[in-house]
Amino acid sequence: MDKLKIVGGLPLKGEVKIAGAKNAALPILCACLLTDQPITLRNVPDLQDVRTMLKLLQEIGVEVHFPDVSDRHHVVLNAANIKSSEATYDMVKTMRASILVLGPLLARMHSAKVSLPGGCAIGARPVDQHIKGLKAMGATIQIQSGYIEAKTNSPSGRLTGAPILTDMITVTGTENLLMAATLAAGTTILENAAREPEVGDLAELLVKMGAKITGIHTDRLVIEGVEKLHSAEHAIIADRIEAGTFLCAVAAAGGEILVTHCRPDTLDAVIVKLKDVGLEMEIGPDWIKASMKSRPKAVNFRTSEYPAFPTDMQAQLMAVNAVAVGSSMITETIFENRFMHVQELNRLGADIAIEGNTAIAQGVDRLSGAIVMATDLRASASLVIAGLAAQGETQVERIYHLDRGYDRMEQKLTLLGANIKRVK
Numbered sequence: 001m002d003k004l005k006i007v008g009g010l011p012l013k014g015e016v017k018i019a020g021a022k023n024a025a026l027p028i029l030c031a032c033l034l035t036d037q038p039i040t041l042r043n044v045p046d047l048q049d050v051r052t053m054l055k056l057l058q059e060i061g062v063e064v065h066f067p068d069v070s071d072r073h074h075v076v077l078n079a080a081n082i083k084s085s086e087a088t089y090d091m092v093k094t095m096r097a098s099i100l101v102l103g104p105l106l107a108r109m110h111s112a113k114v115s116l117p118g119g120c121a122i123g124a125r126p127v128d129q130h131i132k133g134l135k136a137m138g139a140t141i142q143i144q145s146g147y148i149e150a151k152t153n154s155p156s157g158r159l160t161g162a163p164i165l166t167d168m169i170t171v172t173g174t175e176n177l178l179m180a181a182t183l184a185a186g187t188t189i190l191e192n193a194a195r196e197p198e199v200g201d202l203a204e205l206l207v208k209m210g211a212k213i214t215g216i217h218t219d220r221l222v223i224e225g226v227e228k229l230h231s232a233e234h235a236i237i238a239d240r241i242e243a244g245t246f247l248c249a250v251a252a253a254g255g256e257i258l259v260t261h262c263r264p265d266t267l268d269a270v271i272v273k274l275k276d277v278g279l280e281m282e283i284g285p286d287w288i289k290a291s292m293k294s295r296p297k298a299v300n301f302r303t304s305e306y307p308a309f310p311t312d313m314q315a316q317l318m319a320v321n322a323v324a325v326g327s328s329m330i331t332e333t334i335f336e337n338r339f340m341h342v343q344e345l346n347r348l349g350a351d352i353a354i355e356g357n358t359a360i361a362q363g364v365d366r367l368s369g370a371i372v373m374a375t376d377l378r379a380s381a382s383l384v385i386a387g388l389a390a391q392g393e394t395q396v397e398r399i400y401h402l403d404r405g406y407d408r409m410e411q412k413l414t415l416l417g418a419n420i421k422r423v424k
C-alpha cells in the first residue's frame with residue numbers, strides 16, 4: 001500500500017492548477033447513460049473515483065474513448081449499446097457514488113439493479129431518499145439480497161413526473177432524481193434540492209443534452225421530461241474542495257501561492273473563514289493569490305449545506321486550527337462520524353477533544369512528525385496539511401483514500417516546494 005512521506009516546516013511557494021471537481025464529474029459521467037449519442041467531457045479529473053466510475057460504466061456497456069491518449073482529462077462516452085443494468089457490490093463497495101447509475105439506468109432502460117451501498121467511515125449514509133423519490137415517479141423498488149432492484153410500470157416504460165420533497169437536503173439524491181426526471185413523462189418538481197455547484201454543473205450538462213430544467217442553482221428544480229436526450233459537450237466545473245485544500249495548506253504551512261483554474265465564487269464560506277484565519281487573499285475571476293506570513297488565528301466554524309461551510313473542508317480547516325493561536329469549536333452537522341482525523345492529528349501533537357458533534361481544538365505552537373493513518377478522503381488531506389506544517393517527518397499511511405479524490409496532489413505540492421514523496 002502506498003504511503004506519503006512528508007518533511008514539514010517548509011513554506012509553500014508557486015502556482016497550482018486546480019482540476020475538475022470529483023463530485024461534479026461522477027454524476028456527469030453517469031448522465032451519459034441517458035442517451036444513445038456521444039457525450040464529450042473536458043476537465044475530467046484524473047483520480048481513482050473517476051477511474052472506478054469509468055470501469056463501472058464500461059461493465060454496463062458504455063464505450064469510453066480518450067481522443068488523445070496522453071490526456072486523461074478529455075473523455076468521450078457513448079452509451080449506444082447498454083448490455084447490463086447492474087452495478088455490482090464489488091464496484092459499489094469501493095465507491096458509494098456508484099449509486100448515481102440508478103436514476104439514469106431506470107429512466108433509459110426501465111430497470112436497474114444496484115448494490116445497496118453500506119455505511120462508510122464518515123457515517124451510515126442511507127439512500128432512502130433516492131428510493132422514495134424514484135417510487136414517487138412510479139418505480140417499483142425492492143431490496144433483495146443487498147441489491148436495489150428497480151423497474152418502471154407504465155405501458156411506455158417511462159417513469160412519471162411527480163412532485164418530490166426530500167426529508168433532508170441530499171446531493172447525490174438530488175442528482176439521481178434529477179437525471180431520472182429528464183426522461184420521465186410529465187413534470188417533476190424537486191423541492192428541498194441540493195444547491196451545491198456540482199448539482200448545478202450536472203443540470204447545465206443535462207440542458208445541453210436537451211433536458212428541460214428550470215430553477216438550476218436553486219432548491220426547487222422543475223423538470224419537464226422529454227422522450228430523448230442527445231449528444232453534448234461539457235467542461236467539468238473546477239473542484240472547490242481541492243482549491244480549498246491548497247488554501248488551507250498555505251494557511252497552515254505559510255508561504256505564498258497562486259491557485260489557478262478555480263471558481264472563487266463557489267468558495268465564499270471557505271474564503272470568509274480563511275480571511276479570519278489571517279490568510280491574505282487577492283481574488284480574481286478564476287484565481288486566488290494567497291499569502292500567509294504569520295501563525296494562523298483559530299476560527300470557530302460549523303458545516304452545513306451549500307452555500308454554508310462544506311463538510312468536505314472540515315478536516316482540512318481543522319488541521320489549520322490545530323496549529324493556530326487560540327482555541328476553536330468545530331461543529332459537524334452533515335455526517336455523524338466525520339472526526340476520524342482527530343485522533344491522528346493528536347498523534348502529531350495537536351490538542352483536540354471531541355464532544356458529541358463538536359471538536360474543540362487548542363492550537364499548539366508546533367506539531368511534530370509521526371506515522372499516521374488516513375481513514376477517509378478528507379481526513380487524508382488534513383493529515384497531509386498537518387504534515388506540511390509539522391517539524392520533522394510525517395508518514396501518512398493508507399493514502400488510497402486520498403487518491404480517490406485528488407488529481408496528483410503530491411506532484412502539485414512538490415511544485416509548490418513541499419518535501420513530499422510517495423513510497424510504494
Ligand SMILES: CC(=O)N[C@H]1[C@@H](OP(=O)(O)OP(=O)(O)OC[C@H]2O[C@@H](n3ccc(=O)[nH]c3=O)[C@H](O)[C@@H]2O)O[C@H](CO)[C@@H](O)[C@@H]1O
Pocket residue numbers: 022023026097123124125126127128129130168169170171172173311312334335336
Ligand atoms: C459524490 C458526492 O457528491 N459526494 C458528496 C455528497 O455525498 P452524498 O450525496 O452521499 O451526501 P448527502 O448529501 O446525500 O448526505 C447528506 C446527509 O443526508 C443523509 N441522507 C442522504 C440521502 C438519503 O437518502 N438519506 C439520508 O439520510 C446522509 O446520511 C447525510 O447525513 O454530498 C456530501 C455532503 O455535501 C459530500 O460530503 C460528499 O462529498
Ligand SMILES: C=C(OP(=O)(O)O)C(=O)O
Pocket residue numbers: 023096097312377378405
Ligand atoms: C465524502 C466524500 O466523497 P464520497 O461521497 O464520494 O464518499 C468527499 O468527497 O469528501
